[in-house]
Amino acid sequence: MHKPSLIAAGVLLSANAWAAAPANEPIQPIQPAKIENPAKVELGKQLFFDPRLSKSGSISCNSCHNLSMGGSDNLPTSIGHNWQKGPINSPTVLNAGYNVKQFWDGRAADLKAQAGGPIANPVEMASSHQLAVDVLSSIPQYRESFKQIYKTDQITIDAVTDAIAEFEKTLVTPNSRFDRWLQGDEQALTQTEQAGYQLFKSAGCVACHNGPAVGGGMFMKMGLVQPYQTSNPAKGVAGVTGKDSDLNVFKVPTLRNVELTYPYFHDGAYWKLEEAVDVMARVQLGRQLQEQEIGQIAAFLRTLTGEQPSFKLPTLPPSSAQTAKPQPFN
Amino acid sequence: MHKPSLIAAGVLLSANAWAAAPANEPIQPIQPAKIENPAKVELGKQLFFDPRLSKSGSISCNSCHNLSMGGSDNLPTSIGHNWQKGPINSPTVLNAGYNVKQFWDGRAADLKAQAGGPIANPVEMASSHQLAVDVLSSIPQYRESFKQIYKTDQITIDAVTDAIAEFEKTLVTPNSRFDRWLQGDEQALTQTEQAGYQLFKSAGCVACHNGPAVGGGMFMKMGLVQPYQTSNPAKGVAGVTGKDSDLNVFKVPTLRNVELTYPYFHDGAYWKLEEAVDVMARVQLGRQLQEQEIGQIAAFLRTLTGEQPSFKLPTLPPSSAQTAKPQPFN
Ligand code: HEC
Ligand code: HEC
Ligand code: HEC
Ligand code: HEC
Ligand SMILES: [Ca+2]
Ligand SMILES: [Ca+2]
Ligand SMILES: [Ca+2]
Ligand SMILES: [Mg+2]
Structure with a gap:
């Protein structure tokens, strides 16, 4: 009984070589929602x-x-x-x-x-x-x-x-192509997308955009290396703490579904993902990426689109005679 | 072989005594959507x-x-x-x-x-x-x-x-309690609701609100017997034809789901179904209904709430770099 099961385990490990990978990757798969109530x-x-x-x-x-x-x-x-x-x-x-x-x-x-x-x-x-x-x-x-x-x-x-x-x-988006790749499906990403992911890591994006949500885990200055030009007056965390050192510090946003969340940045100033990648490389990393590199990273980022919320349109209960009337025009 | 099937047919007919009724009723059940494409x-x-x-x-x-x-x-x-x-x-x-x-x-x-x-x-x-x-x-x-x-x-x-x-x-609302009653389920309506329906017919509401949608089939003057007071300048069909005789003529609205479509009338001036019933009786029929009668008719009207649209929230395809930007503020 022992031998066959060891062999079976070996086969599993080799077929799922990538399944073990997430432990070593800075990004982990999104878990499906566990609905308790x-x-x-x-x-x-x-x-x-x-x-x-x-x-x-x-x-x-x-x-x-x-x-x-x-x-x-x-x-x-x-x-x-x-x-x-x-x-x-x-x-x-x-x-x-x-x-x-x-x-x-x-x-x-x-x-x-x-x-x-x-x-x-x-x-x-x-x-x-x-x-x-x-x-x-x-x-x-x-x-x-x-x-x-x-x-x-x-x-x-x-x-x-x-x-x-x-x-x-419950609004999680599991099973993106990237997550399927993380979990061992090597066909899930093209060569370009894989190259984009390697670049995302080696260029240093992953220092801030990491974890299951590829962001959301820390606050960082927008314009760390080069100032970010914007007409938006938001002060970031400084607006809360009053500290100069928190000026223009914003939450690092999730890059999950970033293909869908245009326009980008806290001021919504950039509509194209490629532009946002270019800006990030310059202002956060002081690096001018080549057009091909930008394309690769953007291609990788588009693999982060997961399963969108899937449920029936809710039916809302009607108001009663006691319900305060809406006041749209006063 | 003949006898049993005739008996079976007889049983069916008597169990579904009401199923034959719609032919004689001014209101017919809403049919479920037939989706061809x-x-x-x-x-x-x-x-x-x-x-x-x-x-x-x-x-x-x-x-x-x-x-x-x-x-x-x-x-x-x-x-x-x-x-x-x-x-x-x-x-x-x-x-x-x-x-x-x-x-x-x-x-x-x-x-x-x-x-x-x-x-x-x-x-x-x-x-x-x-x-x-x-x-x-x-x-x-x-x-x-x-x-x-x-x-x-x-x-x-x-x-x-x-x-x-x-x-x-496809946005039809079949299987309201009233439709189940029309189709033979005598338990589907209370005595009060049935009394309301009889009154809806005998008072004359059904002259305008009839057919499967309990309305939607004709245009009638709002304020046929007594003028309807409103500050809304809408002229009704006269706005289209320019004819004086079409002044304040509006489409008779469906009363299906009327429990949900407050506030009522083309000017949205009445929030309570009971008030709308009272207004209708006065201005369209020149009749002052008793409070109990109004309650009965309103109770009947609430049985017209059918199955609400039931489908998954659609996921919309993302814009592209070529998509014209929205212009919310200019
Ligand atoms: C009129 C637009 C608007 C409405 C309505 C609105 N939001 Fe927001 N929401 C925003 C904006 C803008 C922000 C960012 C504000 C900020 O960070 O200062 C935000 C932030 C959030 C965040 C934080 C996300 C993050 O990454 O930090 C959550 C969660 C959220 N909203 C949920 C809700 C919920 C729940 C409701 C309803 C009760 C709601 N929103 C209604 C515009 C809106
Ligand atoms: C030092 C931290 C840091 C590094 C490094 C970094 N980012 Fe960011 N990223 C942020 C912060 C903070 C924001 C939000 C800034 C804002 O909106 O003002 C952001 C926003 C973004 C956005 C816009 C997301 C949205 O929904 O608005 C994209 C896309 C993005 N980063 C991609 C990258 C890429 C690609 C790299 C590497 C080339 C990178 N980031 C490197 C911190 C970082
Ligand atoms: C800003 C509000 C608003 C939007 C947006 C809107 N409607 Fe309407 N809709 C109305 C109003 C008000 C009327 C009645 C106008 C009239 O009769 O002169 C109406 C009438 C209708 C009617 C006629 C119903 C009847 O009983 O006569 C239909 C059907 C309809 N709309 C469908 C649509 C569709 C489809 C769209 C989107 C393409 C849409 N509406 C967008 C407010 C709106
Ligand atoms: C002569 C035709 C006619 C008769 C009779 C009539 N109605 Fe109406 N009904 C209309 C018209 C036309 C409207 C729309 C008027 C408007 O909005 O200006 C309407 C509107 C309504 C509304 C509001 C629906 C909505 O969604 O806004 C209700 C409720 C209603 N009628 C119930 C009744 C009842 C109950 C009776 C009998 C007591 C009745 N009607 C008799 C023609 C009629
Ligand atoms: Ca955005
Ligand atoms: Ca209506
Ligand atoms: Ca209404
Ligand atoms: Mg809206």
Whole structure:
């Protein structure tokens, strides 16, 4: 019995030579979501799609983090309540659970802490926590869902953001071509894409963009070697800490699905992935890449597009006679 | 062999006594969608959800006809490009294929003729047919889909609106409790709801709200017996024909899913279904209903909520370097 099983193990190891590789690679595969509380995820999904969390009744999380479009809005800066122009580019919510902190400047510790922000932000959804909770409490089916999940008759903003965060944690994008390659499928990447990955490592990109999300793990100065020119006034982490040394320090964004999250950088100034790669090499590494190298890295980056969220469009429960009316025009 | 089968037929007939009834009823069940060309429906679905059909890159058909919320936006009048206030209430797209014509004033002959309107309407999506076609043509996956379905390399607005219309035709809501009752399930409606339906017929509502969609089949004056007070300047069909006799003549809206399509009437002035019923009885029939009667009719109307659209959130193909950039702020 021993011999055959040892042989079988040997065969497995050699067939899956690459399967062992992730341990040695700076990037690891995205894991599929483990859904522990499906009812909570479903409630969070409804809330994510519900424009009644906004003052106007028309803006939902999905307006700026469109799950049909890679989890962002593909605008330089977002459109908020009353068509206000947002201050900064909307990051994708896909794989955001991997972020060490939330927001470009890390001012929210986690997804739950983050979710309260936009609801009450006057240039985003322009509601208030009280109003949002009142609206949800006026809707019988929401009252029932919250009661079932949180065992209380009282809907709280804490429960609202908890449910949204639980849904967001499911927004992972496994099985990209790159992950299949990491897991041993050598055919999953072309030679060009593999060359791009080697360059991504050897050039030093991987120093900042690493881990399963290929980013999201640290904060770094934008313009480390050469200043980054932008008209966007965002100060980065310095806006939170007040420290000069934190000026222009932003969260290193995930490069998962980066093919879908144009335009790039916190100011949304670059639409082409090749341009973003070129800028990065210059301002973060002081290096002028050749056109062919840029093409290879961009080709590699496009292999990071994983399986997009796949679920049924949620049906939202209707308002009741008690529901506060939306206020789109005042 | 004959006897048993005759008996079986007899049993079937008596068990389904109500199944024969629809022939005698002014309202018929909604039929489930027959999808003949799934690829076309899928393309139409993508287009329906694609905000790149708008100048700002942020407004899709689904913004104003939210399929999570009964196919409308639950606002008195919609929010269009640059937060412009729309002139009239957004009707549901659910079961719109049953409408004799499209729009409140019937100015579009069918769904296909309608779909070109909002794309180029400056207070809605504010794009143009040329720009929308150019944007789609710049997206490789769209080019491929159109080529597969329409056998041409040239995307046209005709094909765009054809695909959207084909998708919209699938937006039917069968199997409401009322339809189950029509089809023989006597338990599907309570006594109150059945009384409401009898009243809906005997009071005369059914003269205008009939057919499978419980409306959508004709145009009638709003304020037939008593003038309807509104500050909304819409002239109805008179705006199209210029005829005085068409003043305040609007399409009789479907009452399918009317529980979800608040606020009511072309001006979106009434939020409560009971109020809308009361107004209708007074201005269309010159009749003051008792509170109990209003409750019964409203209870019946709530049984018209059918199965809501059930499909996976579409994933949209990414833009390319050639795609015209959205213009949200100019
Ligand atoms: C009007 C546009 C808009 C709306 C609505 C909106 N967001 Fe955001 N979101 C943004 C922008 C812009 C940022 C970046 C802000 C910053 O970093 O200062 C952001 C950041 C985030 C982040 C952090 C991602 C990261 O990588 O740091 C998450 C998570 C998120 N939003 C989730 C949500 C949720 C949940 C909702 C609804 C409750 C929501 N957003 C509503 C525009 C929006
Ligand atoms: C020293 C840290 C660091 C290094 C090295 C680095 N990056 Fe970045 N990268 C960042 C930070 C920080 C941002 C966000 C900057 C901003 O938006 O202002 C970023 C943003 C990006 C973006 C835009 C992502 C988006 O969604 O907006 C791309 C693409 C990118 N990097 C690729 C690369 C490539 C390719 C390399 C190597 C050639 C590289 N980066 C090297 C820190 C780094
Ligand atoms: C900014 C809001 C808005 C957008 C965007 C919008 N619509 Fe509409 N839609 C309306 C309004 C308001 C009406 C009623 C206009 C009228 O009757 O004069 C309407 C009417 C309709 C109707 C007629 C329904 C009936 O019962 O007569 C259909 C069908 C429709 N829209 C489909 C679409 C499609 C398809 C798109 C995208 C290509 C779209 N709409 C985009 C607001 C919008
Ligand atoms: C003579 C024709 C006619 C009769 C009779 C009639 N309706 Fe209507 N109904 C209409 C028209 C036309 C509208 C749209 C008016 C508008 O929006 O300005 C409408 C609108 C409605 C609406 C609002 C639907 C929506 O989505 O906005 C409801 C509810 C309604 N009717 C119920 C009833 C009931 C209940 C009765 C009987 C008590 C009734 N109607 C009798 C023609 C009629
Ligand atoms: Ca972006
Ligand atoms: Ca309607
Ligand atoms: Ca309405
Ligand atoms: Mg929207």
